[in-house]
Amino acid sequence: MARKPGETIWSDAGRWLMITLSLVFVLFPIVWLTVASLKTRNAALAVPPELIFTPDFDAYSRIFSGGFLGAFQNSLIIALTNVFLTLLLGVPAAYALTRMRGKVQENLSFWLLSIRMAPLFAVILPLYVLFKSLGLLDTPLAVSMAHLTLTLPLAVWMLVTYFRTIPEDLDQAALLDGANSLQILWLVIIPIARPMLASVAILVFIYSWNEFLLAFILTSRNAQTVPVAVASLAGTMSFDWPLIAAVSVVSMLPALVFVGFAQRHIVSGLGSGAVK
């Protein structure tokens, strides 16, 4: 890292210390989980922990034999459905909120966000009753829609902030070019907002992928997600620590792949050159 004028070796050292501390803070649990997943059941709980050991892949093979693939499939379907629905509904909603004038629009975006202010428990019971009467309990769709109630306001809020930075001259230029509102959104706004759409997709995916409480309440067997499945491993009598660790490690992979894929769309400076 190049030193700026006026900075001493101490400001460099301070900066590196902060970076190292944050990295340790973030990465330690992951490293620890990965190490634990490669130990035997006894070794995993040994105090002091063994630092040098022969890795044991037994836990990973049990993921495939132990019926976890279904949970992975459910999680993936739920998260992707949620991402799709959030963007499908959130993008037009946010666009309308930024481009329509009036008191109603201002208040609407506030009320949309207000659902996030309520504790989750206030939402769970009504949702449970609702999905029960619709016959959707224990289906991926129910969990997706429950997640949607939380991710949609978040997405709208983020997108509204971004859409406001896109000059309205562009809409009007497109209007004069003969575009209707949907064409303006599709041909002008969405391509410009691609980095933000990618960010929203990442956040929504990660939320859905890791969400526990709603998935736990709304599913029992068929639609169980990975976090719920992991929790169910922690029984009262036995505690299969390597398996829990292995599932957790594997469960990070789809999220990493998705984030890596989406992140390619976050190209900075795409919006520059529109005006001036």
Added chain:
Amino acid sequence: MVAVRLQGIRKSYGTVEVLKGIDLDIQDGEFVVFVGPSGCGKSTLLRVIAGLEDASGGDLYFDDQRFTDVPPAKRGVAMVFQSYALYPHMNVADNMTMSLRLAGVDKAKRRERAAEVAEMLQLSPLLDRKPGQLSGGQRQRVAIGRAIVRNPDIFLFDEPLSNLDAALRIETRVGISKLHHTLRNTMIYVTHDQVEAMTMADRIVILDRGVIAQVGTPMELYQAPANIFVAGFIGSPKMNFLPVREEGRGDGKVRFSTETGEAFELAIDLPAGEPIAQLGIRPENLAIGADGQIGGRVSTVEQLGSESLVYVEADKATFVCKITSGATPKIDETVRLVIPEHPLHLFDAGGEALPRHTHSSPR
């Protein structure tokens, strides 16, 4: 090519009335410039013509057909925005031909048309670049190209030069004038810069707080401003104003006194009516000489090469004289200002120009 008629156009935002009833006829193929200070309503008026703003009242006609409620895309107008408003994710060719794409024209034809217009604007090597890779002047030309591609009846320009540097501004100004000469379309151009207005316009519309202050050719506005606002707006440096009290008139002469007690007489022949409250003298008509009517002290001298601007503090105000020949006075020198009898602009207490008898001859 289309003639435009505005009839009682009004526009309000809530309780704020931005346009207070605009009546205007624009001839087919005319280059009309809307000019005025910030907030005078010139851009709003342009946007009403474009259809980007709905008028709160009044009607808009293109060639005697009512267009007040026609959507923007169907009006046959193309607009060049102050910000250019280029689509940042599209290359130059796609930017220019977006309207054709939306009209369902196939890709090969679009490319052909883009190449044709690019040729005209010297943009040919840039067709595959994105706006972010272009200079300000190039972006400006792409924005103009996008308007030309549509082959509109009316071109609308909303302060298109204000983001360019001085040299490029003059170059583009000339370019737009040439374009009008080639295409012969009706063009409406908004600016706050009176030099742009004077140099480009067939006719200038001066707007002041939502009403038309005066309409006329650049020379009409320069030579016979209808009121003190127009007189002060057109011309650079600004016209000098001398508040006076009329002490008496008759016999083709009017006697004046100023606030500081100077008294003088000018041979002005004008019909009976409102008393003169202000004299307006353009810097190029204000001379310095021993027989001047009011005394003052030189505060600043600006040498511009072909001419000098002399700032004189007199009668509690600063007067500017444009001197093109002879000796230039020094700073702090005491001088006398010669108020000409012609061309001299006369205004009543309300700021309206007072008409003089047409037979009054130049000095």
